[in-house]
Amino acid sequence: xxxxxxxxxxxxxxxxxxxxxxxxxxxxxxxxxxxxxxxxxxxxxxxxxxxxxxxxxxxxxxxxxxxxxxxxxxxxxxxxxxxxxxxxxxxxxxxxxxxxxxxxxxxxxxxxxxxxxxxxxxxxxxxxxxxxxxxxxxxxxxxxxxxxxxxxxxxxxxxxxxxxxxxxxxxxxxxxxxxxxxxxxxxxxxxxxxxxxxxxxxxxxxxxxxxxxxxxxxxxxxxxxxxxxxxxxxxxxxxxxxxxxxxxxxxxxxxxxxxxxxxxxxxxxxxxxxxxxxxxxxxxxxxxxxxxxxxxxxxxxxxxxxxxxxxxxxxx
Numbered sequence: 001x002x003x004x005x006x007x008x009x010x011x012x013x014x015x016x017x018x019x020x021x022x023x024x025x026x027x028x029x030x031x032x033x034x035x036x037x038x039x040x041x042x043x044x045x046x047x048x049x050x051x052x053x054x055x056x057x058x059x060x061x062x063x064x065x066x067x068x069x070x071x072x073x074x075x076x077x078x079x080x081x082x083x084x085x086x087x088x089x090x091x092x093x094x095x096x097x098x099x100x101x102x103x104x105x106x107x108x109x110x111x112x113x114x115x116x117x118x119x120x121x122x123x124x125x126x127x128x129x130x131x132x133x134x135x136x137x138x139x140x141x142x143x144x145x146x147x148x149x150x151x152x153x154x155x156x157x158x159x160x161x162x163x164x165x166x167x168x169x170x171x172x173x174x175x176x177x178x179x180x181x182x183x184x185x186x187x188x189x190x191x192x193x194x195x196x197x198x199x200x201x202x203x204x205x206x207x208x209x210x211x212x213x214x215x216x217x218x219x220x221x222x223x224x225x226x227x228x229x230x231x232x233x234x235x236x237x238x239x240x241x242x243x244x245x246x247x248x249x250x251x252x253x254x255x256x257x258x259x260x261x262x263x264x265x266x267x268x269x270x271x272x273x274x275x276x277x278x279x280x281x282x283x284x285x286x287x288x289x290x291x292x293x294x295x296x297x298x299x300x301x302x303x304x305x306x307x308x309x310x311x312x313x314x315x316x
Contacts, residue, residue, distance in 0.1 A: 065291070069093050069284040076280040093281035094289075097271075102286050104260065105267030106293075108253075112174050112263060113242045116181035120189050121235050127186070128193025129223050133205055134215060143194065149187030158251055165252065174261060176252040181245070185238045192237075196230040197223070232301055243294065264290050 068076075070085040070093070131143050165176045200223070208218045224231075246265040253261040262270075268290075271283040 062291070065284055065288055069281060069288045071281055073279065073281060093285035096279075097282040097286040097289070100270060100282065100286075101262070101267055102264070102289060105262055105264045106289075108174065108261055109243060109263040109265075112177040112181065112249075113239065116178050116185065116242055117235055117239055119178075119182040120185040120238055121231055123182075124186050124189030124234070125193050125224065125227060125231060126219060127190045128195075128197050129219050131190070132194040132197040133200075133202070133218075133223065143191075146187050146190045149184075150191070154184065154247055158247070162251060171252070172261070177248060177263075180248050180252070181242050184248075185242065189234050189238060192234050193227070193230065196227060200226060236298065236301055239297070240294065 067085055070088060070090050071079075072086075072090065072092075075083070075086065127146070131139050131146075161176070161180060162171075165171050170176050170179075204222055204226075205218050208222050213221065244265060245263075249263040249266045250269075253263065253266055264286075268283060268286055271279045271286065
């Protein structure tokens with residue numbers, strides 16, 4: 001008679017269908033996530049540091065400009081540059097800048113920039129629609145002609161333009177700035193709008209044509225409303241170029257009898273004396289007013305600009 005066999009050594013056998021025994025804490029693998037979290041946390045620090053440096057670079061000049069607009073001329077001459085203003089409620093520089101013609105300069109800039117901007121946006125959008133959506137022979141060569149306008153330096157056309165405006169008796173008015181701004185802003189606008197139209201599905205315009213819409217109706221009712229964000233983007237870019245222009249404005253509005261046509265950028269030169277002495281307080285106050293206008297405009301249109309920049313990046 002044989003002896004009874006012993007159960008094998010090791011973990012106890014489980015019945016069929018029973019859940020496996022829980023593993024002991026010693027048998028569990030180490031938590032890898034705990035070691036990865038600190039590593040990921042430290043990887044973000046270079047990005048955070050770079051962002052902080054860029055933020056300081058952008059904000060510090062604005063703060064320095066604002067503080068400088070509250071200082072007197074004696075503080076600029078006798079105290080260090082980084083010194084804070086002694087009187088934080090001193091707004092005499094803003095009153096002096098406003099009385100020196102900043103209000104008139106702002107009005108001149110508005111009269112020169114916004115009509116030019118309207119011409120650039122309307123005709124640039126129409127040209128981009130024609131060159132990218134409409135099919136005709138030679139449209140590629142015509143687009144290259146528009147692009148050639150971007151390559152012409154502004155300094156080369158100053159003397160011919162001044163002679164043409166003088167012979168046509170346009171000097172002494174704001175028309176030289178409007179015509180020059182419109183002509184110099186159209187090439188870049190046409191190129192950018194053609195790029196945006198490239199991302200629009202052609203089926204939309206084909207459907208409008210099947211419904212009986214003409215090319216002009218398709219542009220007015222289909223293309224133009226769809227390009228709202230792109231138009232705001234292009235318009236804001238052109239606005240900054242035109243508003244900050246000094247070369248054309250100083251050429252066509254400076255001189256005897258043209259002082260009342262000076263734009264904001266030309267008006268800032270009025271705070272410089274005959275022998276090079278600069279009135280720093282009023283100058284910085286005028287610059288603050290100029291920067292505030294452009295900054296507020298950008299903050300209101302920021303979201304539309306971002307959408308417009310992304311609209312032409314992906315083909316729909």
